[in-house]
Amino acid sequence: MDFLLEILVILIVAKIFGELLEQGGFPAMIGEIGAGILLGPSVLNLISPSATLDLFADIGIVALLFISGIEMNLRSFLESRDAAIVTASAGVAVPFIFGFLFGQVFGMTTIESLFIAITLSITSIGVSVRTLIDLKRLNTPVGSTIISAAVLDDIIGILLLAFLASIAATGSAATEKLLLTVLASIVFLVAIATAGRRAIIWVFDHARRTETHEMVYSAAIIIALLSAYLAHTAGLHYSIGAFIAGLILSNQIREDHMLFDSLMDFGFGFFVTIFFASVGLLFDFSLETFTSPLVLPILILAFAGKIVGGFLGSINFLDRAEALMVGIGLSPRGEITLVVAKVALAGGIIATGLYSAIMIMVIATIILSPLLMKRVFSFFEARKERVTEPPPR
Amino acid sequence: MDFLLEILVILIVAKIFGELLEQGGFPAMIGEIGAGILLGPSVLNLISPSATLDLFADIGIVALLFISGIEMNLRSFLESRDAAIVTASAGVAVPFIFGFLFGQVFGMTTIESLFIAITLSITSIGVSVRTLIDLKRLNTPVGSTIISAAVLDDIIGILLLAFLASIAATGSAATEKLLLTVLASIVFLVAIATAGRRAIIWVFDHARRTETHEMVYSAAIIIALLSAYLAHTAGLHYSIGAFIAGLILSNQIREDHMLFDSLMDFGFGFFVTIFFASVGLLFDFSLETFTSPLVLPILILAFAGKIVGGFLGSINFLDRAEALMVGIGLSPRGEITLVVAKVALAGGIIATGLYSAIMIMVIATIILSPLLMKRVFSFFEARKERVTEPPPR
Numbered sequence: 001m002d003f004l005l006e007i008l009v010i011l012i013v014a015k016i017f018g019e020l021l022e023q024g025g026f027p028a029m030i031g032e033i034g035a036g037i038l039l040g041p042s043v044l045n046l047i048s049p050s051a052t053l054d055l056f057a058d059i060g061i062v063a064l065l066f067i068s069g070i071e072m073n074l075r076s077f078l079e080s081r082d083a084a085i086v087t088a089s090a091g092v093a094v095p096f097i098f099g100f101l102f103g104q105v106f107g108m109t110t111i112e113s114l115f116i117a118i119t120l121s122i123t124s125i126g127v128s129v130r131t132l133i134d135l136k137r138l139n140t141p142v143g144s145t146i147i148s149a150a151v152l153d154d155i156i157g158i159l160l161l162a163f164l165a166s167i168a169a170t171g172s173a174a175t176e177k178l179l180l181t182v183l184a185s186i187v188f189l190v191a192i193a194t195a196g197r198r199a200i201i202w203v204f205d206h207a208r209r210t211e212t213h214e215m216v217y218s219a220a221i222i223i224a225l226l227s228a229y230l231a232h233t234a235g236l237h238y239s240i241g242a243f244i245a246g247l248i249l250s251n252q253i254r255e256d257h258m259l260f261d262s263l264m265d266f267g268f269g270f271f272v273t274i275f276f277a278s279v280g281l282l283f284d285f286s287l288e289t290f291t292s293p294l295v296l297p298i299l300i301l302a303f304a305g306k307i308v309g310g311f312l313g314s315i316n317f318l319d320r321a322e323a324l325m326v327g328i329g330l331s332p333r334g335e336i337t338l339v340v341a342k343v344a345l346a347g348g349i350i351a352t353g354l355y356s357a358i359m360i361m362v363i364a365t366i367i368l369s370p371l372l373m374k375r376v377f378s379f380f381e382a383r384k385e386r387v388t389e390p391p392p393r
Numbered sequence: 394m395d396f397l398l399e400i401l402v403i404l405i406v407a408k409i410f411g412e413l414l415e416q417g418g419f420p421a422m423i424g425e426i427g428a429g430i431l432l433g434p435s436v437l438n439l440i441s442p443s444a445t446l447d448l449f450a451d452i453g454i455v456a457l458l459f460i461s462g463i464e465m466n467l468r469s470f471l472e473s474r475d476a477a478i479v480t481a482s483a484g485v486a487v488p489f490i491f492g493f494l495f496g497q498v499f500g501m502t503t504i505e506s507l508f509i510a511i512t513l514s515i516t517s518i519g520v521s522v523r524t525l526i527d528l529k530r531l532n533t534p535v536g537s538t539i540i541s542a543a544v545l546d547d548i549i550g551i552l553l554l555a556f557l558a559s560i561a562a563t564g565s566a567a568t569e570k571l572l573l574t575v576l577a578s579i580v581f582l583v584a585i586a587t588a589g590r591r592a593i594i595w596v597f598d599h600a601r602r603t604e605t606h607e608m609v610y611s612a613a614i615i616i617a618l619l620s621a622y623l624a625h626t627a628g629l630h631y632s633i634g635a636f637i638a639g640l641i642l643s644n645q646i647r648e649d650h651m652l653f654d655s656l657m658d659f660g661f662g663f664f665v666t667i668f669f670a671s672v673g674l675l676f677d678f679s680l681e682t683f684t685s686p687l688v689l690p691i692l693i694l695a696f697a698g699k700i701v702g703g704f705l706g707s708i709n710f711l712d713r714a715e716a717l718m719v720g721i722g723l724s725p726r727g728e729i730t731l732v733v734a735k736v737a738l739a740g741g742i743i744a745t746g747l748y749s750a751i752m753i754m755v756i757a758t759i760i761l762s763p764l765l766m767k768r769v770f771s772f773f774e775a776r777k778e779r780v781t782e783p784p785p786r
Binding site: 002003004005007008011012015018019022023028051052055058059210211212213214215217218219221222225226228229232258261262264265266268269270273 | 395396397398400401404405408411412415416421444445448451452603604605606607608610611612614615618619621622625651654655657658659661662663666
């Protein structure tokens with residue numbers, strides 16, 4: 001199929017499915033991912049992942065995280081810093097330990113056990129962010145703790161993956177590569193927090209004073225993409241760079257309503273939809289997939305690990321209901337897990353049964369986490385209202 | 394180079410060059426094309442045309458023509474219909490005759506002569522539209538005559554190309570294909586003017602009433618891309634379908650300022666810039682290119698043909714100054730000419746000398762036409778002001 005036609009079909013089906021889900025009271029994102037599953041190899045087999053679609057999806061995740069950085073702003077992010085560090089650490093450690101022990105108990109190899117451990121540790125920041133935006137909860141203590149923790153979680157996860165790769169390869173070259181990744185990530189984070197921050201603000205302010213009418217818009221997109229690209233080059237995920245760029249430009253962009261709306265349209269009206277549909281394209285399951293005996297245990301471990309970890313990590317900073325929501329909010333796994341599992345399957349590191357279980361786990365956490373979050377949010381809010389109501393005489 | 398990096402480099406260099414040109418009083422478009430030439434095979438050889446970049450460029454030309462359809466609206470287009478038909482016919486016939494005779498006089502084959510004739514006949518609608526938008530002259534009698542004529546010109550040009558292909562191939566299969574192209578184009582144009590129009594308005598109105606916040610924006614983009622894709626499938630150029638979709642939705646979109654601004658940003662802040670830069674990438678010249686003895690005659694023929702044709706075609710509908718501007722406005726040749734010339738060179742239909750001359754002609758008309766138009770516009774406006782001034786006592 002012609003690329004332009006692929007983009008068109010994806011947009012049309014994803015938007016219709018998203019709208020149907022939204023009318024039913026569910027997040028549009030689930031419909032968009034569903035559209036990808038329908039069009040992808042498992043069902044209709046009309047569209048396959050490709051480098052071109054990946055580029056659109058990458059711009060989509062960059063737009064999504066850039067926008068959430070803008071909505072959150074640097075101050076809320078820094079305020080939730082301590083909570084985020086503890087939450088991210090516990091939110092990675094608990095599912096990691098659960099996963100590793102599970103593998104060992106079931107007699108898997110060390111590499112397979114480590115693989116399960118890491119798979120269970122990486123939150124899909126895209127799904128968490130989109131859910132919080134859809135539920136209008138991004139700028140709450142729970143929202144900023146989830147996002148900040150998910151960002152750190154993403155950084156830890158990528159280092160863990162580099163670690164796994166170095167173990168799988170063994171030898172001093174692999175260890176050197178691991179150290180290099182850690183070093184490059186640190187350099188990127190320090191650079192963008194210091195000189196990078198000043199450079200971004202300088203470029204953006206200058207873009208305002210140009211003759212070209214759309215320059216501020218172009219500048220915002222260029223800054224987001226460049227920052228994402230540099231993060232990626234340093235070994236991190238695109239989303240980290242885009243998110244930090246959004247935090248840095250938050251105040252300037254929020255002052256300019258037209259610009260902010262236009263960027264929202266660029267993201268949610270086009271590229272972000274393609275991103276979620278392309279996550280759906282990554283699934284390729286048949287009836288056999290569901291019969292793997294590992295499906296249920298992995299799914300339970302996935303939720304239990306993140307909910308326990310997120311709860312324990314944030315309980316010192318939030319109340320119990322909020323800490324529970326943080327745990328649920330960190331539960332979705334996504335495209336990174338899927339891609340890693342595909343590579344591991346192709347490389348013979350894991351067997352088909354485990355691959356299937358991970359795929360089902362990813363889709364189940366993506367669908368169930370937003371629904372659970374919505375429920376829990378409204379449940380605790382209703383209770384809060386009851387509690388603060390004046391007692392009947 | 395990584396695709397994301399390619400898009401980034403193109404955006405950054407094209408936006409800077411565009412801004413520099415604009416500060417110097419020239420159209421930004423020239424800077425954007427210049428950025429493509431600099432990054433492309435002729436100079437730095439950093440970026441080559443690819444299917445992925447073509448997709449971005451195609452979305453760019455769709456956005457550009459969709460926006461110009463919105464800005465012009467159906468009424469102005471239909472008002473200039475008679476002028477457009479005569480102007481387009483003369484604007485194609487005169488350069489066609491000039492080109493064919495030139496080939497015959499210089500002892501070229503019939504195919505080569507026809508090739509020159511057709512190359513000189515196809516206006517670059519993208520360059521004309523962008524120049525009129527940059528000069529804020531799209532919605533004037535001259536502007537609507539140029540665009541309407543350029544649209545028809547594009548349709549005629551594509552039929553001529555199909556005709557050339559059928560001659561080059563010979564045989565009944567080729568003739569059948571030509572007839573099929575003509576038929577498909579007519580079917581598309583009739584369908585979009587009748588049922589298509591109603592369907593487009595229906596979809597757009599329904600998009601307004603959905604739950605999804607960005608649905609109107611997505612619907613506008615989907616309609617533009619789909620209409621462009623169908624035009625392309627029918628054998629026409631993407632731009633025709635996008636332009637007609639813009640005409641149809643003109644009133645609805647212009648009423649919604651936020652939506653219109655957001656679509657302008659989507660186009661001029663991102664995709665349109667990539668389109669013009671990718672036109673620049675198509676050039677591959679060396680010092681030898683400039684030494685072809687055909688360069689100067691082809692260039693003179695290119696301007697003379699369109700200026701004489703455009704002038705003669707529109708003189709019954711406009712005054713002399715305006716008719717002259719129409720002729721100049723139809724002069725730019727662009728990406729279609731370049732692509733056709735590349736294919737013809739590779740297929741052995743034309744020699745390197747002729748290919749070089751056409752390439753120089755394209756770039757010269759792209760750079761000179763906007764500059765000439767700007768000059769002529771201000772010259773005649775100054776004169777008009779002098780004429781309408783009260784006589785000194």
